[in-house]
Amino acid sequence: MLVAINPTTDRVVAGPEWGHETDCAERGYQCLFCGEQLTYTPAAGDTFDYFSHVSAPTCLPDAGSSKHHRAGQELISQYICNTLPLSPQAIAIAVEKHVGPPSGYRIADVLITHPIRLVIEVVYKTSAVHLRDRLQTAFRDGYRGLVAVLDTADVSAARIEHHLSAVGSIKVARLDPVQRSVTIGSVIRPATVTLAPDAWESVPAYIA
Numbered sequence: 001m002l003v004a005i006n007p008t009t010d011r012v013v014a015g016p017e018w019g020h021e022t023d024c025a026e027r028g029y030q031c032l033f034c035g036e037q038l039t040y041t042p043a044a045g046d047t048f049d050y051f052s053h054v055s056a057p058t059c060l061p062d063a064g065s066s067k068h069h070r071a072g073q074e075l076i077s078q079y080i081c082n083t084l085p086l087s088p089q090a091i092a093i094a095v096e097k098h099v100g101p102p103s104g105y106r107i108a109d110v111l112i113t114h115p116i117r118l119v120i121e122v123v124y125k126t127s128a129v130h131l132r133d134r135l136q137t138a139f140r141d142g143y144r145g146l147v148a149v150l151d152t153a154d155v156s157a158a159r160i161e162h163h164l165s166a167v168g169s170i171k172v173a174r175l176d177p178v179q180r181s182v183t184i185g186s187v188i189r190p191a192t193v194t195l196a197p198d199a200w201e202s203v204p205a206y207i208a
């Protein structure tokens with residue numbers, strides 16, 4: 001994992017910012033997503049792995065998900081949790097969570113259910129984002145949306161923003177997984193986007 005809750009400072013920290021202490025389990029470092037105790041186990045030469053669960057297997061997707069995508073999920077989670085005015089432990093946040101009814105659910109890359117309701121889509125491979133459909137499902141359940149694009153994605157944030165300008169005033173968040181920098185985007189609400197199918201006709205299939 002890339003990030004962890006430091007319970008002393010009440011902040012979510014990323015491995016490289018945290019330094020070289022090796023007793024983070026004693027300090028009570030916790031997983032942001034499941035609360036499990038973490039240890040500091042940086043993998044040599046690996047930019048994205050610093051913490052691992054003490055006794056449980058990781059709660060983050062491993063197989064089938066690229067490291068960049070997973071780092072993006074962790075980075076945007078860190079940013080938002082450090083921005084919200086409450087302790088990270090009090091925030092209900094999860095990755096790869098179902099949204100919508102069992103018969104037509106979508107999987108949110110990151111889902112925050114408290115204190116705000118927000119679905120975050122992290123774009124890395126653009127083969128099938130299905131954004132219109134995801135927003136529709138999210139809005140139906142009372143969530144708002146946020147699109148975050150990795151700098152290492154196969155299409156640029158500016159290009160995606162350009163295409164989405166046809167359906168609303170949407171600023172996407174930008175994530176640099178290597179520098180661990182985040183530029184936040186706009187929260188998408190029913191009032192700021194149209195979901196009418198004809199408005200989406202000009203949006204390329206990989207994102208629509």
Ligand SMILES: [Zn+2]
Binds near residue numbers: 033034035036059
């Ligand atoms: Zn966990």
